Amino acid sequence: PIEVVIRNYAAGSLVKRLAFNRGKxxxxxxxxxxxxxxxxxxxxxNESHAVLLKLVKEEDIKKIKKISLKINNLMIKxxxxxxxxxxxxxxxxGRFNGEVVLGDEFSPDGCRLWDKTTGKKxxxxxxxxxxxxxxxxxxxxxxxxxIVFDH
Ligand code: TMP
Numbered sequence: 001p002i003e004v005v006i007r008n009y010a011a012g013s014l015v016k017r018l019a020f021n022r023g024k025x026x027x028x029x030x031x032x033x034x035x036x037x038x039x040x041x042x043x044x045x046n047e048s049h050a051v052l053l054k055l056v057k058e059e060d061i062k063k064i065k066k067i068s069l070k071i072n073n074l075m076i077k078x079x080x081x082x083x084x085x086x087x088x089x090x091x092x093x094g095r096f097n098g099e100v101v102l103g104d105e106f107s108p109d110g111c112r113l114w115d116k117t118t119g120k121k122x123x124x125x126x127x128x129x130x131x132x133x134x135x136x137x138x139x140x141x142x143x144x145x146x147i148v149f150d151h
Contacts, residue, residue: 001035001036001055002033002036002045002050002055002056002064002092002093003033003034003042004031004032004064004065004068004092005031005032005088005089005090006030006032006069006071006072006088006089007026007029007031007032007087007088008025008029008030008072008076008085008086008087009026009085009087009112009114010023010024010026011087012088012112012125014030014088017044023119029069029072031068031069033046033047033049033050035049035053035055047061060100063100064100067093067100067102068091071091071102072086075089075106075111080116083116083144084113084114084115084116084122084141084144085113085114085115085116086111086112087111087112087114088111088112089106089110089111089112090104090111091110092104108124108137108138108141109123109124111123112125113141120137121137122137122138122140122141123137
């Protein structure tokens, strides 16, 4: 029950919690863990909390971080090709046959994408911040990716 958040630029809850300027580019990706617990409002936790709460084994944290950083590298390049900055995203993991596996989808619902030229938000923040044009932005991402979309 952990959400793994990878951040390449400061945005969202991070700039509310800490004194980072929105849009600040990090020299290396920031990895955060959140405990999925509605009663506690999904608090941010560190690796020690996660292990002591028995949410994950220490050796699995290493694997989760390695896979997350690999996905980050791949997805930064993937979105760069269509002129989008991958600001941050969330991933969830599980176990299958004893192995740590990714158990998630990747869409503008679970990441932040900003247009490299205009800075336009192309993700769920359009909904969260009531900016309008949610469907249009999602369709544009799909179209830039070459996904045929009938709308
Ligand atoms: P945050 O800035 O609100 O902490 O979100 C960081 C990233 O994680 C952002 O791309 C949105 C994504 N996210 C989810 O997909 N689901 C969630 O429940 C949360 C809290 C964040």
